[in-house]
Structures are given as structure tokens and as C-alpha cells.
Amino acid sequence: MDDEILRNIPAFMAVAEQKGVSRASEFLFKAPSALTRSIALLEETLGFTLFDRLPHGMLMNHFGEAVQERSRRILMELKIACEELGPICRPAKEEKHLSAFLLAGRKLQVFASIAEHQSLSEAGKQLALSRSGVSMSLSRMEEYLGIHLFERMAHGLIPNTAGEKLLIRAKRISAEIRHLKTELSALAGALKGTVIIGALPLCRTRILPKAISQLLITHPDIQVKTLESPYDELAKGLKSGDIDFIIGAVRGKAEQSEFQIEHLFMDQVSIFCRANHPLTQKNQIDLATLSNQQWILPRQDSPARQVLTKAFLQKGLTPPQPAIESGDLAILRYLLASTDLITAISPFQLFYEIKDQLVEALPIDLDNTQRSIGITSRKQSLPSPAVLEMMNEVKRVIRDEVHRSI
Structure with a gap:
């Protein structure tokens, strides 16, 4: 700031x-x-x-x-x-x-830095100030307000209510200044600035990397940052302005009052296993056949896990309990391709494994397991030209590759 x-x-x-x-x-x-x-x-x-x-x-x-x-x-x-x-x-x-x-x-800047690092010393390093200088600034701020802004915990300074x-207000102000600098550069004919994206798993394999690479060809001065966290954490960043938009499987109506969703395409979760897995030799497979298999699945609150659970319950079956629960796509890819574990996942997340014939989808139709993929942004935000161009590049990739394959 x-x-x-x-x-x-x-x-x-x-x-x-x-x-x-x-x-x-x-x-x-x-x-x-x-x-x-x-x-x-x-x-x-x-x-x-x-x-x-x-x-x-x-x-x-x-x-x-x-x-x-x-x-x-x-x-x-x-x-x-x-x-x-x-x-x-x-x-x-x-x-x-x-x-x-x-x-x-620099009151808001010092305050936000302390909150981010939960440490006076680390905030001082970020701002090129001494620890005592940061401490004095915070003390003066709290003294003027007549209230404390942080809980002094053993592991650091945690913002209170x-x-x-x-x-939230300090971060949104910081985001406005970040976007302002981008807008001024764009008006001068040079698209610069920083775009911060909350990247959910589905788009990390191909859609988002390709969109970023294409953006940098035409606008090499734009800096792109991606944050990979569970949706709830990304939603907090979106609310505060730390994140410009989230790309991936959209969530329910909980945040509809604050967020807006632009639906891009419908994704279908499928069940995958390694090539030449014993299940691939069977003539007929149903969900009951898979009940006793070893699964690697994401967290319970993930959309893919939820649609799989729903599919089993609709058939009157007990949803599978994973042998391994992980949201790390690198771990899933290795284990899926090299063991007899099976998983429920979007084919977009296994683009390269499918292309190289390392994994294959089992012939099971998971009824009502489609989910919407889109861009989630804050309703009251005003995206900078760089953010808008990044969004447009994502849409171009989806139009050219995803829609063509659906």
C-alpha cells in the first residue's frame, strides 16, 4: 500500500x-x-x-x-x-x-503487514522498518483508537474481531491501489500490473497454465500469481481483495450475496484407474463392484468427493472410504498411475495421463455428477485491465479446447 x-x-x-x-x-x-x-x-x-x-x-x-x-x-x-x-x-x-x-x-500498511505475518519483526522486514518502529506505530494506533486490534498469542499476533x-478494508484499499497503477499503465499504452488468481484443482493441469502462457506472449509485463488452497481459504482472499478471481468448480449459494459467478462449462466426474488395471478386464462394472476397491480421494468438502458420495447414496450403497485422502494432484497422479488405487476426478485434471495412456476411465456413468466450472469474483470489485485480460484468456482457452472436446 x-x-x-x-x-x-x-x-x-x-x-x-x-x-x-x-x-x-x-x-x-x-x-x-x-x-x-x-x-x-x-x-x-x-x-x-x-x-x-x-x-x-x-x-x-x-x-x-x-x-x-x-x-x-x-x-x-x-x-x-x-x-x-x-x-x-x-x-x-x-x-x-x-x-x-x-x-x-503508514498506519494501514503497517497494520496489514503485522496481520499478514503475525509478527512485528517480519512486518518490519517487509516494510524496511525496525521492530521497535513497527511496535511503536501499532501502539500509537491502538492508543488513539482506545481498543486492541490483535490478540497477543504464543504463536504471534492474531487480529481480533x-x-x-x-x-478487510485495509486489504481492499491496497487492492484498489494495485489496480489503479495497472489502469494508468494501460491508459499509457502498456498493460502492466499483477493478477492474483485463486486456482482450484480442475484448472491447474492445462486450462490455467495455457491461459497464462498465452497472456504473457501478448503482455509480457503482466505478473501472474496463483494461490492453491482449499476453496474456503481462497474465498476469504477474494472477499478481502487479496485475490482477483477464483477459477474452478463453483460452490453453492452460500456466498451469492457477495460473489458473482460466470459459468463457463459443465464438467463430468469420472472414475479412473491405471492402464491395464484388473478392473479394465471386466466386461461389466457397476458401483457395487467398486465398493471394496482402494480409493484415493480428495477432502470430503471437495465437489468431486461430494458427487461421488451422492452417486453411491442414490444407488443405496455406502460411499467409499478412501485409503488415501489427499488434495495434492501430484500425489494422486503418481499413485493412480503406479498402483491399483482408483479415484473419482475430472478428466481435465488428468489431461496428460490420459493423453499418454497411463490411466483410463472405467465405463461407469455417474448419474447427476455434473458440476459447473466457472469464474468467481466479488460483486463490488472493479477488475483492472490486466485482470480482465487474464479472464478473457481463460475463456479463450476454454472455447478453443474444452468446448471442442465436449
């Missing part, structure tokens, strides 16, 4: 709305020289001129308009943070005072 950007947003917004420094100075009760200096610092930090200086005032150019939109979103997150924290501060704080306090210095609320 760039503190120079945050610190100068109020001055920028006033000048943008009042269309000049003189009128903005009257609006903010600040000296014109101070506002002029703030605008100059913001432009220097971002690397772009944001206003056209005219005899009768200052008008935003297209770079300034991009900054204005992101600034509105940043100030909205800050307003919500103040509404959540203000009443519980001791004594309670008015929004304008609390907002000014949080914008000054108030800290968690502020952390």
Missing part, C-alpha cells in the same frame, strides 16, 4: 470536484500551497500528470479520471472502516477524525 497515494487522495478529490486549487482550499480549509504540493506529490508518485492546468482552473485528464474512480472506491472502504470502528473506539471517534488519522503515515474488520 503506497502511503503517499493515500495521504494525498483527499486533496486530489477536492481539486477534482472543485476544478481548481483555490476553490478546493476554501472547501478543505487548507492553504492553496499545501494542496498544490499534495497534487504534485501524487502525480510524482504515480508517474502521470492528472490535470490539465488552465487559466480558469484545473480539469482532470483521462489519467485523473481513472484516479478519481479508484479514489472514490478507496474512500468508500475507508468510510465503512470508520463506521465499523468509530462507535467501538474509546472514546468513540467521529468519521472525519478517524479517517484523517488512518490516512496519515475489530482487527479483522479493519483488515
